[in-house]
Amino acid sequence: xxxxxIAPVPEGATWTEDQWKAIMASGQDILVAAAAGSGKTxxxxxRIIKKITSESNPIDVDELLVVTFTNASAAEMRHRIxxxxxxxxxxxxxxxxxxxxxxxxxxxxxxxxxxxxxEVIRKYYYLIDVxxxxxxxxxxxxxxxxxxVIEDLFEEEYGKADNQHFFNLVDTFTNDRSDEGLxxxxxxxxxxxxxxxxxxxxxxxxxxxxxxxxxxxxxxxPFMKVLIADIELQLQGAKQLLEKGMEIxxxxxxxxxxxxxxxxDLHVIDTLLAAKDRSWAELYDAIQLANFGRxxxxxxxxxxKDLVDKAAKLRDRTKKIVQDLRGELFSRKPxxxxxxxxxxxxxxxxxxxxxxxxxxxFGKVKQDRGLVDFSDLEHYTLEILTANSGTxxxxxxxxxxxxxxxxxxxxxxxxxxxxxxxxTNMVQEAILQLVTAEGEASGNLFMVGDVKQSIYKFxxxxxxxxxxxxxxxTSNGEGTGLKIDLAKNFRSRREVLDGTNYLFKQIxxxxxxxxxxxxxxxLKKGALIxxxxxxxxxxx
Numbered sequence: 001x002x003x004x005x006i007a008p009v010p011e012g013a014t015w016t017e018d019q020w021k022a023i024m025a026s027g028q029d030i031l032v033a034a035a036a037g038s039g040k041t042x043x044x045x046x047r048i049i050k051k052i053t054s055e056s057n058p059i060d061v062d063e064l065l066v067v068t069f070t071n072a073s074a075a076e077m078r079h080r081i082x083x084x085x086x087x088x089x090x091x092x093x094x095x096x097x098x099x100x101x102x103x104x105x106x107x108x109x110x111x112x113x114x115x116x117x118x119e120v121i122r123k124y125y126y127l128i129d130v131x132x133x134x135x136x137x138x139x140x141x142x143x144x145x146x147x148x149v150i151e152d153l154f155e156e157e158y159g160k161a162d163n164q165h166f167f168n169l170v171d172t173f174t175n176d177r178s179d180e181g182l183x184x185x186x187x188x189x190x191x192x193x194x195x196x197x198x199x200x201x202x203x204x205x206x207x208x209x210x211x212x213x214x215x216x217x218x219x220x221x222p223f224m225k226v227l228i229a230d231i232e233l234q235l236q237g238a239k240q241l242l243e244k245g246m247e248i249x250x251x252x253x254x255x256x257x258x259x260x261x262x263x264x265d266l267h268v269i270d271t272l273l274a275a276k277d278r279s280w281a282e283l284y285d286a287i288q289l290a291n292f293g294r295x296x297x298x299x300x301x302x303x304x305k306d307l308v309d310k311a312a313k314l315r316d317r318t319k320k321i322v323q324d325l326r327g328e329l330f331s332r333k334p335x336x337x338x339x340x341x342x343x344x345x346x347x348x349x350x351x352x353x354x355x356x357x358x359x360x361x362f363g364k365v366k367q368d369r370g371l372v373d374f375s376d377l378e379h380y381t382l383e384i385l386t387a388n389s390g391t392x393x394x395x396x397x398x399x400x401x402x403x404x405x406x407x408x409x410x411x412x413x414x415x416x417x418x419x420x421x422x423x424t425n426m427v428q429e430a431i432l433q434l435v436t437a438e439g440e441a442s443g444n445l446f447m448v449g450d451v452k453q454s455i456y457k458f459x460x461x462x463x464x465x466x467x468x469x470x471x472x473x474t475s476n477g478e479g480t481g482l483k484i485d486l487a488k489n490f491r492s493r494r495e496v497l498d499g500t501n502y503l504f505k506q507i508x509x510x511x512x513x514x515x516x517x518x519x520x521x522x523l524k525k526g527a528l529i530x531x532x533x534x535x536x537x538x539x540x
Contacts (some may be wrong), residue, residue: 015046016526022448022484023047029436029443029481031421031469033450035523037491040448044417045077047446049084051415052101061101065413065435066110069420074111077419081105109413113428114374117381124384124405130367137371145371149362150183153354165350172347189355190362194375195460197382197400197430199359203352210348213341218280218334221341231283231325232276238321239269245314253304255311257296262311264293265318272322280334287330292319378427385409385434402434409435414444421449423461440473440481452508452521488526497523 009020019039022032023046034040048066051059061081068074082105089098109116118136125132137145157166173182189206193199209222218224242265249259268290275286295315298308332340366372372380385406402410416436418424424432436445451470454463473483489497501522508517 015043016486016488018484018486018488019043022486023050025477025482025484026415027442028477029440029445029469029473030447030484031466031473031481032446032448032484032486033470034448034486035450035489036453037489037523038486038526039490040419040486041077041080043486044419044448045080045084048081048417049088052085053088053098058097059414060104062104062108063412063414064108064110065116065409065416066108067113067116067416067418067432068110069112069423071112071115073419074115078105078108078110081110113431114377117377117431120381120384120405120409121377127403127405128380128383130372130380131370134370134372136377137366137373141371142373145365145369146187146362149365150187150358153358153361154179154183157354165346166354169347169350169354173351185351186355186358189351190359191375192460193355193359194379195425195427195462197427199379200356203355207345207349207352210341210345213338213345218338224280227329228276228280231329232273234321234325235269235273235276238318239266239273241314241318241321242266242269245311245318248307248311248314251304251307253302254307255296255298255303257298258311258315261293261295261315265315268292268322269318284330284334287322287326290322290326292322375427378431381431382427382434385431400430400434406434410437415446416444417446417448419448421447422451422454422463422466423449424465425460425462426465429462429465440469441479443481452504452517485520487520487522487524489523490526492523494525497525 006021006024009015009017013020015023019042022030022043032040032043034043044066048061048064051064052061066074066077068077082102085098085102085105089095089102092098109119111119121128121130122132157163160166170179170182173185175181189203193202196202205222212221219228242262246259246262246266248254249256249262272283272286272290275282292315295312363376366376382400385400385403387401387403387406413435416432418432432445437443447466447469449466451463451466454461454466469481470483473481475483475485492500501517504517505522508521
């Protein structure tokens with residue numbers, strides 16, 4: 001039996017069944033995969049209004065935490081909730097509860113996550129080492145401070161006597177004209193570490209990978225799974241190029257003699273793919289022996305020059321893929337790479353210590369000047385909300401114990417609603433888990449997003465948080481959270497949707513795009529009901 005029991009859509013209502021389900025479902029964590037133009041904002045506002053105006057269990061608007069991606073989205077959400085409340089008051093002018101909600105709206109927690117973090121820090125600043133009069137550094141100011149700190153750090157390291165490990169590190173990661181490359185690596189590692197709930201634990205895990213190189217086979221190194229997957233992706237791409245070339249060779253006027261070349265080349269790629277599945281050592285041997293024969297001659301009027309050239313270019317691209325793999329990853333034997341990693345361990349340890357020192361100095365400079373950046377807001381909030389924040393153990397988001405402050409927020413917020421969930425990072429996820437009820441099967445976290453619209457991975461967003469729940473949750477809510485697909489598009493013409501679906505079916509998959517663009521993912525035409533136009537056309 002389905003866990004979530006929802007009454008049918010009321011007669012005369014303009015909501016689709018899936019939209020109504022997203023509005024009314026409760027009792028567990030809910031993930032709404034809302035495609036473009038599916039009316040997600042209207043659904044989100046209606047869900048909030050239903051919570052506030054419920055006859056059986058009404059709540060106050062300030063008992064909800066609504067997290068949006070931008071300040072503009074938060075302002076729009078607050079405005080639309082206000083409009084909906086005013087309409088409800090017009091229909092029921094005697095309701096003191098509704099009038100109270102209108103007065104509470106301005107102090108309700110409807111904001112970006114960073115604004116919520118700011119609220120938490122302002123309230124509980126005394127629990128952490130931060131000046132309550134801090135201000136947020138702008139991007140330019142923050143960058144200038146970074147540059148100042150990294151320059152001072154390097155100047156001090158250059159001035160130390162017997163600092164050979166540092167000099168070796170500089171020689172390894174820089175050229176003879178500038179050490180900017182090493183500085184960039186340190187800052188990039190710092191930023192990436194800060195996107196994790198436990199930055200120091202993440203940095204220590206990097207050193208541990210090099211320690212493992214002395215006691216394991218190369219296939220067992222932590223990063224090899226990702227590396228092998230990338231190699232397979234490239235080899236499969238090479239195979240597709242050759243198959244396309246074979247099709248051209250068989251076309252009228254095509255370079256028919258070169259079908260032999262394409263057959264032999266496909267055998268080469270299949271051999272590499274098979275070796276990849278056995279071991280890195282066998283793949284190394286196979287790629288050293290990989291050889292593409294001389295192209296068969298195709299001269300004369302019976303051959304179309306354009307087709308001959310197209311086939312040749314496809315074959316050249318395939319050869320370049322294999323040559324690049326050989327040069328980048330298989331120029332040395334596997335045991336040589338393991339030896340290199342063991343020899344690199346002291347240098348990596350120095351690098352990680354520099355990252356930690358940069359982090360400490362950068363934090364102190366900001367603290368002395370009463371400054372914080374957006375990453376600080378997240379980590380200060382996490383420190384406030386975590387009972388075991390004194391430890392630096394690497395724990396997945398959601399595994400930390402809530403502090404008294406977190407428990408107070410859990411008691412206050414009857415539901416936490418998150419928009420654009422696909423662009424959440426690991427630290428933000430940890431914060432959300434600390435202020436929501438434990439357990440997906442009985443939680444109160446409502447998430448809306450669309451992983452196909454995730455564009456902020458360069459800002460260290462983690463779309464796999466969305467994908468993990470999308471694959472784990474069920475459409476009836478049994479066993480875990482509830483998954484709802486809003487696939488109907490109320491914004492675009494059918495021609496636009498058909499073209500979009502055709503394009504993304506060709507290019508999006510698990511390996512490229514991290515999701516199958518199947519029937520559940522494709523955009524579907526929604527009926528443009530006149531009554532819905534005003535609310536849906538302005539929705540994301």
